[in-house]
Amino acid sequence: MKPMLKNSLKIPYGTRDFxxxxxxxxxxxxxxxxxxxxxxxxxxxxxPSIEYLDTLTIGNGQAIEPHMFxxxxxxxxxxxxxxxxxxxxxxxxxxxxxxAVRPLKFSYVSNVFRYxxxxxxxxxxxxxxxxxxxxxxxxxxxxEIIALAIQxxxxxxxxxxxxxxxxxxxxxxxxxxxxxxxxxxxxIREALEKRNLVKLHEIxxxxxxxxxxxxxxxxxxxxxxxxxxxxxAWDIACNEQSRRALDNLSAIYQLLESYGVAEFVKFDLxxxxxxxxxxxxxxxxxxxxxxxxxCGGGRYDRMLSDFGAACPSTGFALGIERIMLAVExxxxxxxTLKKDCFVAYTPGKIKTxxxxxxxxxxxxxxxxxxPYAMTKEEAEAYxxxxxxxxxxxxx
Amino acid sequence: xxxxENEYLTIALPKGKLFPLAVDLFREAGISADGLTxxxxxxxxxxxxxKVKFIISKTADVPTYVEYGAADIGIIxxxxxxxxxxxxxxxxxxxxxxxxxxxxxxxxxxRDKLTDYTHTxxxxxxxHIAEKFFNEHGMQMEYIKLNGSIELGPxxxxxxxxxxxxxxxxxxxxxxxxxxxxxxxxxxRLVANRVSFRLKFDRIYSLTEKMKQILTERAEGNK
Numbered sequence: 001m002k003p004m005l006k007n008s009l010k011i012p013y014g015t016r017d018f019x020x021x022x023x024x025x026x027x028x029x030x031x032x033x034x035x036x037x038x039x040x041x042x043x044x045x046x047x048p049s050i051e052y053l054d055t056l057t058i059g060n061g062q063a064i065e066p067h068m069f070x071x072x073x074x075x076x077x078x079x080x081x082x083x084x085x086x087x088x089x090x091x092x093x094x095x096x097x098x099x100a101v102r103p104l105k106f107s108y109v110s111n112v113f114r115y116x117x118x119x120x121x122x123x124x125x126x127x128x129x130x131x132x133x134x135x136x137x138x139x140x141x142x143x144e145i146i147a148l149a150i151q152x153x154x155x156x157x158x159x160x161x162x163x164x165x166x167x168x169x170x171x172x173x174x175x176x177x178x179x180x181x182x183x184x185x186x187x188i189r190e191a192l193e194k195r196n197l198v199k200l201h202e203i204x205x206x207x208x209x210x211x212x213x214x215x216x217x218x219x220x221x222x223x224x225x226x227x228x229x230x231x232x233a234w235d236i237a238c239n240e241q242s243r244r245a246l247d248n249l250s251a252i253y254q255l256l257e258s259y260g261v262a263e264f265v266k267f268d269l270x271x272x273x274x275x276x277x278x279x280x281x282x283x284x285x286x287x288x289x290x291x292x293x294x295c296g297g298g299r300y301d302r303m304l305s306d307f308g309a310a311c312p313s314t315g316f317a318l319g320i321e322r323i324m325l326a327v328e329x330x331x332x333x334x335x336t337l338k339k340d341c342f343v344a345y346t347p348g349k350i351k352t353x354x355x356x357x358x359x360x361x362x363x364x365x366x367x368x369x370x371p372y373a374m375t376k377e378e379a380e381a382y383x384x385x386x387x388x389x390x391x392x393x394x395x
Numbered sequence: 396x397x398x399x400e401n402e403y404l405t406i407a408l409p410k411g412k413l414f415p416l417a418v419d420l421f422r423e424a425g426i427s428a429d430g431l432t433x434x435x436x437x438x439x440x441x442x443x444x445x446k447v448k449f450i451i452s453k454t455a456d457v458p459t460y461v462e463y464g465a466a467d468i469g470i471i472x473x474x475x476x477x478x479x480x481x482x483x484x485x486x487x488x489x490x491x492x493x494x495x496x497x498x499x500x501x502x503x504x505x506r507d508k509l510t511d512y513t514h515t516x517x518x519x520x521x522x523h524i525a526e527k528f529f530n531e532h533g534m535q536m537e538y539i540k541l542n543g544s545i546e547l548g549p550x551x552x553x554x555x556x557x558x559x560x561x562x563x564x565x566x567x568x569x570x571x572x573x574x575x576x577x578x579x580x581x582x583x584r585l586v587a588n589r590v591s592f593r594l595k596f597d598r599i600y601s602l603t604e605k606m607k608q609i610l611t612e613r614a615e616g617n618k
Contacts, residue, residue: 119463164593195484195592198584224596268593286590288402291464293590 014116014124025324025335026127030109032155033129033318037107040148042131045106047088049113053078056087059306063276067114069124081113086300086315089132094307102311103135109320121322122292130297130317134304137312139248142281142299143255149285149295149316150261156323158330161287161294164224164268167249168278168298170233171220171269173242178213188217192270195221221270227253229267245280252281273298281314287326294322340365342388344379346395353394360392403446404598407461407469408433409454413583416491417470424605458483458586467591468599473581474560478521483586486603490610492583493562496524499572500556501549509576510534515555518548525558528578546570 011017018026034044057065057080069081082088085108093104109129116122131148133141146163153161171192175185184203191200200221204214216236223229230246230253237243249267256262273282273296282298297316304311327333341360345353350373357369368388370379376393383391406426408417414433421427428442428449440449450466458481460466469483472492476485498509498517506512509532516537519525529536539554541547546566548554560581561567567574585606587599 162594194482195486195587195589198485198488201488222600224593224600266593286594288590288594289464291462291588291590 012124014118016123016125020337021335022324024337025327025333026320028335029156029320029323029327030127030129033152034107034109036152036155037129037131037148040105040131040144042105042107042133045089045092045108046110047082047085047092047108049081049111050079051082051088051091053080055091056080056082058087059276059303063274064114067116069113069115082110083114084112084317085110085128085130086132086303086317090303090307090313093134093311094304094309098309103133103141105131105133107131121290121319121325123321127320128317129320130315132313132315134311134313137280137299137301139251139281140255142248142314143252143259145297145314145316146252146265146281146283147256147259147261149283149297149318150259150264152318153285153294153323157327157333158287158294158323160330161264161285161326162266163264163283163285164266165249165252165281165283166268166270166273167245167281168273169248169280170237170242170245173237173239173245174216174220176241177238178207178209178217180207192221193274195270197221223269224266226266229269233269248281277303283316289329290322290326292322294319294326338366339368339386339388341367341390341392342370342379342383342386343367343392343394344370344374344376344382345393346375347373349373349394356392356394402595403441403448404468404595404602405448405450405466407450407452407457407466407471409457409469409471409475410451411454413454413470413472413492414451416489416583420470420489420491420606420609423609424602426602455479461586461588464588464590466588467595468585468587468602470583470585473584474521474524474579476584476586477579477581478523480523482589484589484592485584486587486592486599487585487606487610489583489585489606490614493581494560495580496521496558496560496578497574498525498528498556498558498576498578499561499567499574502571502573504549504555505573505575512536512556516548516553517556517558518545518554519558520545521558521560524578528558546572 053070056068064083068083071079073079089106097104109127111125111127113125115124118124131145133145150163180188184207187203188200191203201218204217223233230250233246237246253262253265256265277300278298279301280299284293285295286293295316295318299314301312304313343353343357353369357367360367379391379393408414410433418431426445426447428440428447430437431440431449433451435451438451450460452460454475457469457471458476458479461469461483462481470489474496513534514536516539517525518539518541520541522538522540525538539548545557545559548557549572550570558578561574585603592599
């Protein structure tokens, strides 16, 4: 191979090709999810892959900005590839759909881009399927999207997963009682978000809090378990705000029981998602043997107001490649490239062959027509090679 | 839906100084396995009865195993953890393996203040930590990544300074180096994968609590 050619065969860091069988698996997961979202009343929305950087980083973009793919347009304005779908959808709602009747229910399947250390199931370009439920700020809306995410994974053939639900307001409520300086508050949140219990402990020890409060704070990341943990949390919920958060979780749990999916649910009151972005219920879905979540979501009531059109919202995104990986590991994939019939012909019989092939295709079969006339032996060899279930040889 | 009760808890341990200390701690906490030594040829050592697997790996790889979920938990020095930049949960400061990261220069070539070293060469095994530290001081440096015997750098004229870990300071003294800035303290940490922390919460939580108790008792015993 010429040395120059070798270089042009590379693909950029963090990208991948989906060969036919993988692509088929991806397509089948995506279409079954989209189907499901449609049945639950969510309409598909498509937005551009590129947006202005300022749009994508509105509100809290500082943290994500270094992870974005950026470039310039002809006027030297900074553009970026979308890093998720929620912000673009919020932009649409705040502009072209400002006056549309609420609630709005959207679904999407799209590629998004983030500079990440690439690993199995996590590339720089990856695919997400998700929904946004905009308008109501009720537990009913939150429960609906959790139930839908669970249903989605089940639809993909997964059974072995756990949903961990938390509530940002629970911690916000507790924090407001302690009168921390802004800096301490930021540090504590960061330690909670990263589950750095060592750092959390250090920060807490440096504060002048009474022992009981110190204990409450350091136990936060360990408030994990089934619904019993909510009772335990009641004991430390010291104000209206934190108690409201727990009531909200109980309400969501009851609704999930009605959906028949409560068996998948655990609670985790240490934060599990980004603080700046989420404002209420947050959740992630995990499966064994995979070091990162299959799904993440929650309530983000502030984002639309950052765009000047306040509207409470909740939603989630499922990682398509991660689902593919989990499906493969659970052995739940039944995807094959379906090949029904190979139509071949002797010289001069192409017209009949075309007619037969068309007829069979109309019947719904997967049919390949030979690209040139061939002998029966050649046709049989080709059929075997390409694994066609049957051969129609037109003589 | 959890089936984690039947699953193995996989523990990554680093070869080297921390290894025997980590093994001791696990043994005291009631977890061990036959043939658990870092000279073992076997890289994975299993205790079927306790449903535990130990992975013995190179020090720098422990955070990677844990972040990717190949190991549920691991023991690793804070210095290596910070340098790796891996996203893992830090559950417990184990107190042993104490050392600190610092910058040292040859005694006879000491300059007045830190910023006088701007744009000089620094030899280190911890280029990320070093870069972050110098950036915070508005300094640009030339980083020379070495994998061992960092003290050699200034001696052979490869660099003007070093950033390295120090336990007692003997090596520095023997090589006529002097510590000029303290960068960070480090000690061994118990770390966990973010998903394992949730899916195997009960096991990891009770193990953490047990270790905490052992460490407290040890500290009291030393008093």
